[in-house]
Amino acid sequence: MISSNLSAIFYLVSGVLFILALRGLSSPETSRQGNFFGILGMIIAVTVTFLSVGNFSTGLIYVLLFILIGGSIGAFIAYKIPMTAMPELVAGFHSLVGLAAVFVAISAFLNPEAFNLGTQGNIKLGSLIEMSIGAAVGAITFSGSIIAFLKLQGIMSGSPITFKGQHPLNAIILISIVVLIYYLCSTQSSNLFWMLLAVSFLIGFLLIIPIGGADMPVVISMLNSYSGWAAAGIGFTLENTALIITGALVGSSGAILSYIMCKGMNRSFFNVILGGFGATDETSSASKKEQRPVKSGNADDAAFLMKNASSVIIVPGYGMAVAQAQHALREMVDTLKKNDIKVSYAIHPVAGRMPGHMNVLLAEANVPYDEVFELEEINNDFANADVAFVIGANDVTNPVAKTDPQSPIYGMPVLDVEKCKSVLFVKRSLSPGYAGIDNDLFYKENTLMLFADAKKMTEDITKNL
């Protein structure tokens, strides 16, 4: 058994190691070392907890057993999961953090003596407030992440589910959470505690169902943030520095990511959260639904265009992930490079279903990360490039965002693909993207549509090169 001062210092050390873990991610070279710091911090925190409880009875065996069970499941998933399923995985992991927070809060509520929080029915007021906030946020994280997971996995439809009176209902539930916490703290009633959990689970569910599939980058980042705040709430209850530091780090990290994603779509956070995007915004597209001529081509034409280019910019999007085309794409690029054609990749901040989704997929296909550029870095290069190869992206290339103030996506930062000498657009059909609007790029003089599955088309082009 070690003194509580000593263990507090060790918790501080592990908190600092977690900061270094995030710090390492500032560049790919230092990131692996950062991950190592994170693992070290976790080992320290867990070891110190064992030592400070100092109860090496039979309970310890069960603790180790459950760590082993959970650890093997986690390790198994980590090795098996395909990179395209990363958004689902992260959403699933968030739900586990949320649920773990809820369970820790429950056991602290039922057995406060073990945590030095007073006795049952007479828990210290401060601890009870912290505990109930942690539990409520944890429950919201859990049910919200489950919905996000189901939507990403395709088990649940990605389209927004809205109903009349949705916002007033949510507002009433949120107010009732505050009221419940207030009465819980003044009465210490366990019934109110269970009610608080039930209502929090419900609101997490209701908050995420109206949000559409393509808004998932914001949702995942937001839930990431929530899981941090839940951990911090529990950290206050347990008076544990490592947990407080980590919760604050994760909470602000998720908040920043949500902000970046919202900015990438030029929408306010509240606009995304209130949901229903894409379902109602038909006004500007309906007026110009008349058929316009498009030029479509085959793999042969595409190969011809690219062979005669000196620089090609590739614009990947969610469709590439769906078609699992990243490896085929990389092979095509290899062939292009052999012909001394300069190739770079342009990534829009909201391409894919989570922040950085495209970068991971390209990295998986062995694309060197210094060939992959962010929107601001590469947008000026489109004017000098010969061919833009758009694969699985749509709304993020739509010039309407710059020209038509009526458009729902007006003001959203887009890739200036239309400035290229020619544009190759791989798509299965002319159907609009998730924003429900037509892409003007389809009808441009210099655009050649390649109607096919992204993977198959890319392979065919490679054969023709």
Place this chain on the structure above:
Amino acid sequence: MEIDPLIFRFSIFILSIFVGYYVVWSVTPSLHTPLMSVTNAISSVIIVGAIIAGLSGNSESVFNISSLFGFIAIALAAINIFGGFLVTQRMLAMYKKKKKDKK
């Protein structure tokens, strides 16, 4: 008058938010997915609370309602810790620089 320890914890919390703010802004956008998976793993440090709960039983009865919730929470957090760190490791191992094939 003595300062409540809660105030100290609250100070740590606020300062950590600021640290988080600056550290996360310096994360390169291409590593945002690993950022999410690693924050996932580290927020599972909540396992320390679960361990305390799990060890709260006495030698006669390891299991009571409170410790049972603790044990489940341990398993859930462990999935996250191992899964989160390993999948981050796997992703980061894929980020490679251009081979030096240029003259």
